[in-house]
Amino acid sequence: MEFYVISLLNSLVFGMLLFMLSSGLTLIFGMMGVLNFAHASFYMLGAYFAFQISQFAGFWTALVIAPILIGLLGAAVERFGLRTVHKHGHVAELLFTFGLAFMIEELILLIWGRVALNYQVPSSLDFTIFRLFESDFPVYRLFMLAISVFIFVVLYLLLTKTRTGIIIQASLTHPEGVGMLGHNVPRIFMLVFGGGSALAGLAGVIGGNYLMTSPSMAILLGPIVFVVIVIGGMGSLTGALIASLLIATLQTFAVGYDYSLIDLLAVFNIELGPEPWFPDLWRIKVENTGPLLPYLLMVIMLILRPKGIMGERES
Amino acid sequence: MLKRYGVWIAAALILVILPQIFDSGFAITMLSEMCIAIIFALSYNMLLGQGGMLSFGHAVFYGFGGFISIHAINVVNDGGVPIPLELIPLVGGLAGFIFAIPLGYISTKKAGTTFALISLGLVELVVACVLLFPSFFGGEEGVSGDRMLEFSLTGVGFGSGIEVFYLIAFWLIVTSALMYLQTQTPLGRMANAVRDNPERAPFVGYNIHLVRFFQFSLSGFFAGIAGGLLAINYEIVNSEMIGAAASGHVLLMTYIGGVGHFFGPILGAILYTFLHLTLVNITMAGQIYLGVLFIVIILWAPNGMAGIIMVHRPLWQAGLIRGLLPHYLVALAAGLVVFFGAMILVEINYHLSLSIEPDNPIRLFGVEFKANSWPPWIVSIGLILVGFFLLRPIMKNIRLKWDELTREMQKGKFA
Numbered sequence: 001m002e003f004y005v006i007s008l009l010n011s012l013v014f015g016m017l018l019f020m021l022s023s024g025l026t027l028i029f030g031m032m033g034v035l036n037f038a039h040a041s042f043y044m045l046g047a048y049f050a051f052q053i054s055q056f057a058g059f060w061t062a063l064v065i066a067p068i069l070i071g072l073l074g075a076a077v078e079r080f081g082l083r084t085v086h087k088h089g090h091v092a093e094l095l096f097t098f099g100l101a102f103m104i105e106e107l108i109l110l111i112w113g114r115v116a117l118n119y120q121v122p123s124s125l126d127f128t129i130f131r132l133f134e135s136d137f138p139v140y141r142l143f144m145l146a147i148s149v150f151i152f153v154v155l156y157l158l159l160t161k162t163r164t165g166i167i168i169q170a171s172l173t174h175p176e177g178v179g180m181l182g183h184n185v186p187r188i189f190m191l192v193f194g195g196g197s198a199l200a201g202l203a204g205v206i207g208g209n210y211l212m213t214s215p216s217m218a219i220l221l222g223p224i225v226f227v228v229i230v231i232g233g234m235g236s237l238t239g240a241l242i243a244s245l246l247i248a249t250l251q252t253f254a255v256g257y258d259y260s261l262i263d264l265l266a267v268f269n270i271e272l273g274p275e276p277w278f279p280d281l282w283r284i285k286v287e288n289t290g291p292l293l294p295y296l297l298m299v300i301m302l303i304l305r306p307k308g309i310m311g312e313r314e315s
Numbered sequence: 316m317l318k319r320y321g322v323w324i325a326a327a328l329i330l331v332i333l334p335q336i337f338d339s340g341f342a343i344t345m346l347s348e349m350c351i352a353i354i355f356a357l358s359y360n361m362l363l364g365q366g367g368m369l370s371f372g373h374a375v376f377y378g379f380g381g382f383i384s385i386h387a388i389n390v391v392n393d394g395g396v397p398i399p400l401e402l403i404p405l406v407g408g409l410a411g412f413i414f415a416i417p418l419g420y421i422s423t424k425k426a427g428t429t430f431a432l433i434s435l436g437l438v439e440l441v442v443a444c445v446l447l448f449p450s451f452f453g454g455e456e457g458v459s460g461d462r463m464l465e466f467s468l469t470g471v472g473f474g475s476g477i478e479v480f481y482l483i484a485f486w487l488i489v490t491s492a493l494m495y496l497q498t499q500t501p502l503g504r505m506a507n508a509v510r511d512n513p514e515r516a517p518f519v520g521y522n523i524h525l526v527r528f529f530q531f532s533l534s535g536f537f538a539g540i541a542g543g544l545l546a547i548n549y550e551i552v553n554s555e556m557i558g559a560a561a562s563g564h565v566l567l568m569t570y571i572g573g574v575g576h577f578f579g580p581i582l583g584a585i586l587y588t589f590l591h592l593t594l595v596n597i598t599m600a601g602q603i604y605l606g607v608l609f610i611v612i613i614l615w616a617p618n619g620m621a622g623i624i625m626v627h628r629p630l631w632q633a634g635l636i637r638g639l640l641p642h643y644l645v646a647l648a649a650g651l652v653v654f655f656g657a658m659i660l661v662e663i664n665y666h667l668s669l670s671i672e673p674d675n676p677i678r679l680f681g682v683e684f685k686a687n688s689w690p691p692w693i694v695s696i697g698l699i700l701v702g703f704f705l706l707r708p709i710m711k712n713i714r715l716k717w718d719e720l721t722r723e724m725q726k727g728k729f730a
Binding site for chain 1: 363367369371421422424425427428429431432433435436437439440443444446447448449450451559563566570600602603606607609610613614617661664665668
């Protein structure tokens with residue numbers, strides 16, 4: 001019981017963090033058809049900026065300033081980089097963001113070095129809020145959950161209830177039509193790109209001290225975020241939410257089971273010989289499959305339902 | 316005859332002569348790596364250039380080719396099956412081909428961004444498997460073998476690096492000829508059609524999924540051969556070969572060389588391998604320079620080095636290229652000013668963040684200075700600004716001169 005409740009809470013926290021990253025990515029993709037490879041790099045930059053700002057001005061200032069800076073940076077990248085390569089097509093845009101991700105990682109190595117930063121949870125949030133069965137539940141996780149739920153609600157209201165949101169939604173599917181109505185579509189693109197980057201930056205600010213702030217954090221999380229938007233359906237916010245929670249739950253729960261195929265066979269009273277075929281395969285424990293599961297799920301999804309959970313189109 | 320096969324004969328001659336001129340151990344290693352990189356990049360261009368499929372996971376087939384080859388070498392050494400070393404790359408190729416069939420079938424249903432995403436997911440899937448299957452991938456340290464097999468078709472022992480180089484060069488000629496011929500086959504042509512217009516290609520009567528799928532599997536075959544050659548060259552294969560980083564390298568080298576022409580990836584592989592291997596010895600910031608080169612190419616020369624060369628071909632044939640040269644030299648000088656400024660900035664920052672003693676003076680081109688003092692910063696930022704403001708009018712001049720020469724050339728045509 002204890003294992004289930006704690007794991008559920010943890011997967012909710014991790015899932016909402018994933019959603020904060022994937023929501024920006026899926027919006028950018030749905031709108032511009034650009035798969036932003038540098039998205040996870042903005043997440044990483046968010047953590048590094050937050051660390052640097054919190055050295056001078058404390059965590060709470062960093063929480064506000066760092067995402068704004070990342071958002072401005074994202075808008076600049078769209079304005080001066082993506083727009084230049086746009087005429088060469090989507091592959092060139094994808095390659096540009098790929099190169100950008102490469103460069104951001106190298107620049108982080110250049111400025112902050114190779115080792116992980118000592119970016120800590122602020123002392124005002126570093127205590128236990130309640131005891132659940134035998135284990136402590138840190139308040140910071142609750143704080144992360146609160147921020148990400150807040151962002152989800154704001155994003156939802158912004159996109160469905162405000163005029164800007166409705167224009168953004170319209171440009172998702174009919175950019176030319178929106179342009180005809182006299183809206184500045186390139187500026188909307190820049191806004192969405194900046195906003196999505198700011199969300200990634202915010203995820204970095206609150207996730208960097210919870211997970212780890214190191215130059216490899218973009219590479220560790222980036223591919224999973226891509227998997228989330230494939231499974232959720234490219235361009236769909238609801239799909240991204242479901243897929244984020246699904247993947248987080250899978251990864252969190254997998255850690256708790258140490259069964260292997262040998263144990264499964266033992267249930268049916270089958271015993272393997274001393275030298276079975278593919279000796280490794282039978283010995284793989286569920287707890288070690290965590291890194292593999294999202295990708296496996298993605299492949300299964302692509303075979304069964306290529307457009308993803310909530311996707312409306314296939315590419 | 317000579318016109319048709321001249322390039323290939325010249326390439327073969329160069330490959331025979333080069334290791335005789337550059338015969339140091341380092342040079343042989345670099346030449347071998349270059350040849351392997353050329354095969355790998357050409358196989359990658361079968362996807363990106365010919366088929367319009369941007370893959371972030373091509374190293375999977377390269378890696379599988381390498382792993383299966385090294386296992387095959389070990390099996391031969393244990394007295395399992397008698398395969399001569401000369402044919403081991405073919406085993407790697409078949410491995411790449413066989414793995415490319417299921418993975419390719421799933422991923423080639425869609426092209427464009429979806430394909431790119433799936434390739435990324437698949438490479439991560441394989442990387443996650445590396446630690447789960449230690450008896451195949453050898454865990455962290457990899458799998459090693461001894462390439463000096465008792466079976467040999469040629470009687471060569473392959474004990475020295477130069478003998479291995481000639482084996483690699485032989486396979487380079489064979490595979491690149493095959494890949495060139497493949498571009499002339501109906502499949503190669505249809506791959507171009509599917510790349511350029513996936514809506515209209517089915518109307519000619521081809522299944523676009525199958526065209527992409529065949530192209531993908533063949534490309535996996537050649538990547539596997541490159542992987543097998545790497546396994547023979549180093550006698551060790553580890554998980555680094557199969558991961559996202561290796562896939563990124565082949566993407567960078569192919570794109571820098573140019574995806575639009577058959578010889579583009581060859582140029583890219585040679586330049587990239589050369590820079591990669593030499594920069595490591597000179598500076599800690601090698602990756603940054605390669606990344607900048609990549610971004611510059613994407614922004615301003617999307618057809619790569621091959622594209623730059625081919626754009627100048629008409630002017631060259633018309634004998635007008637001399638008019639541009641002085642302008643290019645001036646632009647080069649201004650570009651170098653920017654580059655030196657940026658380089659000083661990068662180097663002092665690397666020195667400050669990564670070296671053991673940041674307070675020690677740093678040496679650049681024989682000049683010693685302290686990285687944490689202000690003059691180098693001012694000099695570098697000043698150089699960047701000066702070069703930048705010099706470049707703008709120079710580029711404008713080049714454009715004007717270019718237009719003038721093109722007009723002149725066209726006039727010559729009609730006169």
